[in-house]
Amino acid sequence: MMTQALAFMALVAFVQVFFVREAFAYLDAGTGSFIFQAIVAALIGLSVTMRHYWARIKTMFRGRSSEAESTAASEKAAVGND
Amino acid sequence: MGTTERLPSSFRDPSGHLFHSDGTLFRQVNDVYRPSFELLESSGLLDALVSEGLLVPHEEVSTSLAPEPGAYKVLRPEPLAFISYPYEWCFSQLRDAALLTLALQKRALAHGMILKDASAYNVQFRRGRPVFIDTLSFEAYEEGTPWVAYRQFCQHFLAPLALMAHTDVRLSQLLRIHIDGIPLDLASRLLPRLTRMRFSLLVHIHLHARSQQRHADSAAAGADESQEHRSAKVSAAGMQGLVESLESAVRKLSWRPAGTEWGDYYTDTNYSEEAQSHKAELVGKMLDRVAPKSVWDLGANTGVYSRIAAAHADQVVSWDIDPAAVEKNYQQVREEEEREFLPLLLDLTNPSAGIGWANRERATVADRGPADVAMALAVVHHLAISNNTPLDDVASYLAQLGRHVVIEFVPKSDSQVKRLLQTREDVFPHYTREGFEQAFEQHFQLVESAPVRESERRLYLYERRSG
Numbered sequence: 001m002m003t004q005a006l007a008f009m010a011l012v013a014f015v016q017v018f019f020v021r022e023a024f025a026y027l028d029a030g031t032g033s034f035i036f037q038a039i040v041a042a043l044i045g046l047s048v049t050m051r052h053y054w055a056r057i058k059t060m061f062r063g064r065s066s067e068a069e070s071t072a073a074s075e076k077a078a079v080g081n082d
Numbered sequence: 083m084g085t086t087e088r089l090p091s092s093f094r095d096p097s098g099h100l101f102h103s104d105g106t107l108f109r110q111v112n113d114v115y116r117p118s119f120e121l122l123e124s125s126g127l128l129d130a131l132v133s134e135g136l137l138v139p140h141e142e143v144s145t146s147l148a149p150e151p152g153a154y155k156v157l158r159p160e161p162l163a164f165i166s167y168p169y170e171w172c173f174s175q176l177r178d179a180a181l182l183t184l185a186l187q188k189r190a191l192a193h194g195m196i197l198k199d200a201s202a203y204n205v206q207f208r209r210g211r212p213v214f215i216d217t218l219s220f221e222a223y224e225e226g227t228p229w230v231a232y233r234q235f236c237q238h239f240l241a242p243l244a245l246m247a248h249t250d251v252r253l254s255q256l257l258r259i260h261i262d263g264i265p266l267d268l269a270s271r272l273l274p275r276l277t278r279m280r281f282s283l284l285v286h287i288h289l290h291a292r293s294q295q296r297h298a299d300s301a302a303a304g305a306d307e308s309q310e311h312r313s314a315k316v317s318a319a320g321m322q323g324l325v326e327s328l329e330s331a332v333r334k335l336s337w338r339p340a341g342t343e344w345g346d347y348y349t350d351t352n353y354s355e356e357a358q359s360h361k362a363e364l365v366g367k368m369l370d371r372v373a374p375k376s377v378w379d380l381g382a383n384t385g386v387y388s389r390i391a392a393a394h395a396d397q398v399v400s401w402d403i404d405p406a407a408v409e410k411n412y413q414q415v416r417e418e419e420e421r422e423f424l425p426l427l428l429d430l431t432n433p434s435a436g437i438g439w440a441n442r443e444r445a446t447v448a449d450r451g452p453a454d455v456a457m458a459l460a461v462v463h464h465l466a467i468s469n470n471t472p473l474d475d476v477a478s479y480l481a482q483l484g485r486h487v488v489i490e491f492v493p494k495s496d497s498q499v500k501r502l503l504q505t506r507e508d509v510f511p512h513y514t515r516e517g518f519e520q521a522f523e524q525h526f527q528l529v530e531s532a533p534v535r536e537s538e539r540r541l542y543l544y545e546r547r548s549g
Contacts, residue, residue, distance in 0.1 A: 025230040026095050027199050031301070032294030033233035037324065038314030039293075040285055041228070044323035 087148045090442035091203070101149055109140070110148045111155040111218065118195075118221045119155065127193035127220065136186055137214045138162070138206075138353060159218065163376070163397040163422060167444050168202040168238070168256040170426040172408040173246050173337040174416070175212070176254065178206040180239035181213045184329045187229075192322065195222040200231035202238040202263070203444075209421040228316040229324065231396055233294075236286050237263025240331060244287060245269055247335040248277050249407045254427075261438050266291035282331030339406035352497045353537045359415040360535040361490070362390050365457070368488050368543040369394035371529065374454030378483060381461035385411040385423075391457060392423055399453070401428035430461070431469045448482040452546075456484025460539075463492045466513055467502045473512060473521035478514045481525040485542045496538050515540065 085104065092100040097115035101108055111119055122128045124494065131137035140157040147156045168176055169503050181203055187197045197219050202215040229235075241264040245253040249272050256264050270291040277283040316324070353361075365387055377395040379388040384407050388400035400423065411425035428434065433447040458480060465471045480487050492499055493515060494508075512521075519528075519542075526544030533540050 004220040025198055026097075027230055027234060029228070029230045030233045030294060030297075032297035033236075033290065034228055035297065035314050036290050036293035037228045037232045038316050038320075038480070040290075041316040041320030041324045044327055045317055048319065048323050 088149070090440070091438065092445065093439070095199070095218060101151070103147060103149070107159060107161060108143065108147060109157040109159055109217065110150060110153050110241065111157060112152045114152070115218055116154045118218075119437045121195060121222055122217075124218050125193040126194060127190060127195055128217075130189060130193070131186065131214070134189075135211065135213065136189070136492070137217065139320070156303060159215065159217070162206050162208055164207075164424055165445070165450060166207060166399075166426050167257075167434065168332060169255055171254070172405055172412050172425065172427060173243070173251060173408060174237065174412050175207065175252070175425075176202070176246070177332060177335065178416075179212045179241055180235075180243060180332045181329065182214060183235065183239065184325055184332070186214055187325050187499070191223060191318075191325070194223055195220045196229065196321075197231055200235035200238060202257075210415045210419060210423060223321075225318045226315050227323065228314060232324070233266075233290075234263060235324050235328065236266060236290060239263075240286055240328065241266060241336045243271035243332060244277065244283055245272055247337045248273055248283075251337055251339075254405070258434070258437060261443065267295060280334070282327060282334065286328065286331055288475045309498065310407075337409070339409065353534075353539070357534050357539075359542065361459070361537075361539075362387065364532055364534065364541045365390055365459070365488060366394060368530065368541065369455060371543065372455055372486050372487070375458060376453040377455045378451065378453040379457045379459075380428070380483070381458060381464070382411065382425070383407050385414065385425060387457065387459050388423065388425075389420075391455075392420070396421040398424070399475075400425045401430070403427070403429045415416055425445055430465065430473070451483050453484050455488055456480055458487065458489045458508040460490055460492060460498070462489060462518070463496075463499045463502060463513075465532070467499065467510060470509075473518055474524065477522045477525045481546050485546050486529070487522075487526060487542070487546075489522070489542050489544065490534070491515060491540045491542065493538050 085102075087102045089100040089107075090101065091111050096112065098109055098111040101110065113239055128137070133140045138159050140159040143156050143158050145153045145156050168179070173180070182205055183197070183200050183202075188199075190196050198221045199216070199219050201216075204214055204219060205212050206215050207213070233246060238259075242254055242257055245256070245264065253272065256268075260268075266287055270288045273283070273287065278288055369391055374395045375397065377384070377388075377391040377398045379391055379398060379400045382388045382400040382402045383404070384402075385400040388398050388411075392398045400408075400411055402411070402425070405427060408425045408427050414420070415423050424539070428447065434444070436446045436449065437444045462473075462476060465476050466473055480489070494500070494503070494510075494513060522528075522542070522544055526546055529543040531540060531542040
């Protein structure tokens with residue numbers, strides 16, 4: 001848990017760099033929520049990508065037979081981190 | 083055109099608003115929403131959502147009906163039998179509404195659109211299932227932009243669900259106080275520390291709340307908010323991951339009533355099978371006489387008599403004070419795909435009030451009535467004795483809720499009433515059959531009454547006096 005929290009703090013600085021444009025809506029998204037969402041999405045995106053590559057590496061070692069398993073793994077990775 | 087009135091709840095979104103004209107509900111769509119509406123149609127999203135039953139269908143009618151300038155279209159949405167609010171839903175109803183919202187978000191993203199809001203008030207129950215009612219909640223998705231409604235989703239759905247599941251199911255009532263959802267810092271404080279061990283709750287509630295606090299602090303310290311409020315980048319894959327993470331968070335939340343046997347919940351009755359079946363028969367006969375479209379069963383428990391009513395009416399709202407009873411009732415609606423049957427949470431001694439702007443955004447229970455028949459079976463002693471409500475006041479409020487009333491009088495000699503009086507002084511000299519009839523006849527006209535066999539109870543069918 002601590003490492004995950006630290007990863008978030010590190011990503012705060014990282015994501016601040018990615019300001020691209022104003023996005024106003026009739027709903028106030030809340031600055032804290034907006035910035036935080038970008039961090040969460042980046043982290044989840046990163047974890048999905050890492051799991052995807054990890055699954056591919058495992059497939060490489062196990063041979064081509066487990067292609068189906070790899071698909072299942074990346075689907076699972078996309079679902080969440082609980 | 084006759085009388086036109088804007089709905090008191092429809093003022094936030096400049097894309098359009100709802101209005102009543104001669105009793106029919108319409109939605110004005112403004113010019114400003116034209117690009118989004120065109121995309122909603124041309125992308126195929128509108129058809130997809132309506133055909134899947136996820137979005138309420140509508141018909142386009144003449145723009146000449148528009149009550150305000152700037153109209154691009156006027157729609158006539160399919161009418162709903164009853165409007166309910168999130169603080170009246172049981173755990174699974176709120177959970178299903180959350181999952182519906184996320185399903186819409188996924189479908190929208192697949193069609194190049196996104197939900198611009200995620201209010202729980204945009205979900206209603208139709209034919210036993212949740213349905214989205216705001217046709218103007220969609221806008222074009224621009225890759226890179228975050229989800230404007232992320233905070234609203236967490237406040238309206240995730241926070242109350244987590245509190246109900248992990249702290250106490252009664253915390254759903256915080257939604258009555260916080261009309262835009264439960265503030266995340268409050269949710270974070272009320273949730274057990276253990277919920278920090280769950281990644282999804284740690285992130286979407288606890289750390290999310292902390293991030294809001296940090297930005298509020300820096301804004302208070304004079305930081306440039308406009309600079310701060312520029313959106314951070316969220317890739318399309320990140321957006322998909324975010325939605326899936328929220329969905330996983332919601333799916334992992336569950337609630338079962340503590341200390342009750344799920345299977346035989348509510349068998350706590352003091353009368354014989356014969357009395358029970360005779361009562362059911364009398365209720366059926368009385369309802370048949372009225373041939374109601376709508377029935378409200380007040381104090382429905384798990385809905386046994388509501389189901390009898392459903393055989394005689396188009397639509398039944400099955401109200402109860404106990405979140406566990408409403409939960410069980412809703413589970414049955416879902417399992418047996420019962421249509422036009424809506425279980426809801428209600429404390430009849432403190433019914434849903436008018437809340438929001440000018441106390442009119444969300445209507446009171448009475449304002450959403452009257453039903454053709456209000457049923458109050460095995461309820462009157464709880465109101466008159468447990469809550470000390472004078473019988474005259476009971477009758478006067480029921481006359482607001484139903485054009486007819488099917489009501490059961492439970493006398494002091496009944497063991498259930500004896501139990502209520504066991505631990506208190508009997509300060510109810512007027513709680514007698516005569517006192518009951520006298521009170522009700524001030525507001526109603528008696529249609530028929532009959533004793534319930536093998537019991538000391540009596541059923542009445544009353545019709546409201548006009549005026």
